[in-house]
Amino acid sequence: MMKVSVNREKCQGHNRCYMICPQVYKVDADTYAYIEEEDVPEALRDQVRRGAEVCPEKAITLIE
Amino acid sequence: MTSDVVDPAKEEAVYKAAAVASEFNLMAADFPEREFEMYRILRQHMPIARQTDGGGVLGNGTGRGWFFSRYEDVVFAFEHPEIFSSATGLPFIPQAVDPPDHTEYRKIMNPWFAQAVLTPLEPLLKELANDLLDKMLEKGEFDFVKEFSEPFPTIIFCKLMGFPLEDVPQMMRWKDLFIHGMRAGKAKELGIATDEAGRLDPAAWREVMTKTTQEVYAYFSKMIEERRRNPGDDLVTKLVQAKYAGERPLRDDELLQTLHLFMLGGLDTVTSSLGLIMVFLATHPEKRKEFIELMDDSSRVATAVEELVRFTAIVSPGRTVTRDFNYRGLQLRKGDFVILSTPSACRDERVFQNPDEVIFDRHPNPHVAFVVGPHRCLGMQLARRELRIALQEIHRRMPDYALKPGEKAGVYGGGVKGVDYLPLVVAKG
Ligand code: HEM
Ligand code: SF4
Numbered sequence: 001m002m003k004v005s006v007n008r009e010k011c012q013g014h015n016r017c018y019m020i021c022p023q024v025y026k027v028d029a030d031t032y033a034y035i036e037e038e039d040v041p042e043a044l045r046d047q048v049r050r051g052a053e054v055c056p057e058k059a060i061t062l063i064e
Numbered sequence: 065m066t067s068d069v070v071d072p073a074k075e076e077a078v079y080k081a082a083a084v085a086s087e088f089n090l091m092a093a094d095f096p097e098r099e100f101e102m103y104r105i106l107r108q109h110m111p112i113a114r115q116t117d118g119g120g121v122l123g124n125g126t127g128r129g130w131f132f133s134r135y136e137d138v139v140f141a142f143e144h145p146e147i148f149s150s151a152t153g154l155p156f157i158p159q160a161v162d163p164p165d166h167t168e169y170r171k172i173m174n175p176w177f178a179q180a181v182l183t184p185l186e187p188l189l190k191e192l193a194n195d196l197l198d199k200m201l202e203k204g205e206f207d208f209v210k211e212f213s214e215p216f217p218t219i220i221f222c223k224l225m226g227f228p229l230e231d232v233p234q235m236m237r238w239k240d241l242f243i244h245g246m247r248a249g250k251a252k253e254l255g256i257a258t259d260e261a262g263r264l265d266p267a268a269w270r271e272v273m274t275k276t277t278q279e280v281y282a283y284f285s286k287m288i289e290e291r292r293r294n295p296g297d298d299l300v301t302k303l304v305q306a307k308y309a310g311e312r313p314l315r316d317d318e319l320l321q322t323l324h325l326f327m328l329g330g331l332d333t334v335t336s337s338l339g340l341i342m343v344f345l346a347t348h349p350e351k352r353k354e355f356i357e358l359m360d361d362s363s364r365v366a367t368a369v370e371e372l373v374r375f376t377a378i379v380s381p382g383r384t385v386t387r388d389f390n391y392r393g394l395q396l397r398k399g400d401f402v403i404l405s406t407p408s409a410c411r412d413e414r415v416f417q418n419p420d421e422v423i424f425d426r427h428p429n430p431h432v433a434f435v436v437g438p439h440r441c442l443g444m445q446l447a448r449r450e451l452r453i454a455l456q457e458i459h460r461r462m463p464d465y466a467l468k469p470g471e472k473a474g475v476y477g478g479g480v481k482g483v484d485y486l487p488l489v490v491a492k493g
Pocket of ligand 1: 150159170330331434438441446447
């Protein structure tokens with residue numbers, strides 16, 4: 001199963017990941033991204049990967 | 065194959081790059097026509113180009129500088145504020161402040177521009193867009209800048225700040241003086257003295273800046289006093305109630321510098337971005353049709369707006385080098401001035417395929433039009449909403465339009481580029 005994490009040190013709160021996959025990438029009141037459930041459901045894999053690929057800070061890590 | 069085979073075409077290209085670098089001037093009148101060709105040449109042959117006058121932004125004799133045009137170099141600089149400092153001495157919070165102070169200011173301000181705060185504003189943005197469209201569409205032809213792209217962000221700004229809406233024209237004039245006062249072509253129109261050749265008189269310009277700053281500060285001070293007495297749910301109230309590092313209220317000079325930057329950062333950028341996007345859509349009807357077909361799909365329209373923001377990236381922020389630093393073999397010196405071109409980085413063929421094409425579903429699109437690193441645009445979520453809603457409502461109400469025959473859009477270059485005249489004619493529907 002694919003796992004996803006956000007490096008909160010690197011994240012600058014662009015919310016690009018959230019715009020692509022809000023089911024997995026959540027954003028807090030300070031605009032930074034976080035993950036509630038690191039295991040990515042099969043059906044959302046592509047969307048989660050696309051979210052990671054647009055992050056301009058390269059703050060998202062996927063482990064497959 | 066040996067490396068000493070000389071390719072004449074390549075030789076010529078290198079000379080061309082040297083020529084481009086030597087006369088490179090963001091403020092030149094013909095800059096917009098040659099802009100992307102020059103960036104491409106610099107990216108390929110002189111990715112960090114030596115400058116003597118800050119790319120024309122700073123004026124002659126301001127010393128050693130460099131123009132960064134490649135994505136990876138621009139990103140490196142944005143992400144290393146300890147080497148590439150924003151502390152240019154300008155009175156702007158948080159834009160001209162470095163970490164760690166910068167981090168404290170952003171901690172205060174980030175929550176005001178979060179998704180959860182901005183989503184509820186969407187109906188208001190939609191209504192404001194339609195009010196302007198009602199008026200604009202009474203005419204068959206109009207200057208889109210005057211009728212829409214200038215007033216739209218300004219009205220939103222005044223609403224968010226809690227400023228009376230009758231102050232919108234005043235706000236636009238102040239913004240114009242600050243941002244366009246140094247552009248020779250516009251200075252005259254704004255009443256700033258120019259010489260016979262239409263060149264700006266620096267002394268007159270400084271005088272106008274000082275006077276305008278005093279006026280704007282007086283206006284902001286009055287608003288600050290009013291909110292201290294009479295708190296509301298606007299950003300001025302939030303600022304006067306904010307606690308720096310959770311400890312002390314912001315001083316008056318901090319409040320003024322912040323409000324000033326919100327005004328400069330929030331008004332003209334959206335005007336420029338929306339204006340340049342409309343220039344593109346007005347002159348590319350097939351792309352406009354494509355946009356109209358996808359604009360009601362919330363996910364596709366978000367991706368499309370991001371692509372338009374990449375394509376029309378407007379800002380080339382400056383940084384000052386804090387210490388002697390060897391970057392990829394190039395010796396940067398303490399005090400060097402560096403221009404980080406987001407318009408060029410956003411077209412870097414090393415990162416974006418077919419960078420000069422608008423591809424609405426482009427993926428991935430890690431563009432840097434709002435920069436990266438600690439100074440990433442505070443207002444980006446607001447800007448995205450303003451642009452999306454404006455484009456949706458405009459194209460719902462006027463799907464068919466074109467540049468007025470025989471006229472040209474007034475596109476200009478600079479540290480923040482834009483368009484100050486966009487004559488459109490709407491097809492009778
Ligand atoms: C399409 C519209 C916009 C674009 C392209 C844009 C672009 C940028 C860029 C490139 C920067 C970085 C400057 C630097 O690093 O020196 C920036 C910073 C900033 N922007 Fe925007 N902006 C836009 C809209 C807005 C709006 C609507 C606001 C609303 C208040 C805003 C507020 C700010 C602020 C406060 C900063 C300073 C952030 C900091 O230094 O920490 N911007 N913007
Ligand atoms: S796109 Fe990257 S920087 Fe932006 S919120 Fe997501 S993780 Fe953070």
